Amino acid sequence: MSFTESKEYFRWERFFTAVLIDMTKDSYLAYKKKNLxxxxxxxxxxxxxxxxxxxINLI
Known part of the structure; x- marks a missing residue:
C-alpha cells in the first residue's frame, strides 16, 4: 500500500482495522476485532x- 485512502470510512481506526482484516484473512494470523x-x-x-x-514517549 503506497497511500492511505479513507473516503468510505468515518474514522481512521475503521480504515486500518479493515486493512488488517483484509491482509490477514485466510492465514493463521487472521484478525477479528471482536475476538482476538x-x-x-x-x-x-x-x-x-x-x-x-x-x-513510546507519551510526554
Missing part, C-alpha cells in the same frame, strides 16, 4: 509488543 486471535497472545508476540511500547 490466540496467535497474538503468545509470549513471543507479547514480548515484541512490550519492547516496542517501552520506546
Amino acid at each position: 486471535n490466540l496467535a497474538y497472545l503468545t509470549d513471543t508476540v507479547r514480548k515484541a509488543i512490550l519492547e516496542k511500547v517501552e520506546h
Whole structure:
C-alpha cells in the first residue's frame, strides 16, 4: 500500500482495522476485532509488543 485512502470510512481506526482484516484473512494470523486471535497472545508476540511500547514517549 503506497497511500492511505479513507473516503468510505468515518474514522481512521475503521480504515486500518479493515486493512488488517483484509491482509490477514485466510492465514493463521487472521484478525477479528471482536475476538482476538490466540496467535497474538503468545509470549513471543507479547514480548515484541512490550519492547516496542517501552520506546513510546507519551510526554
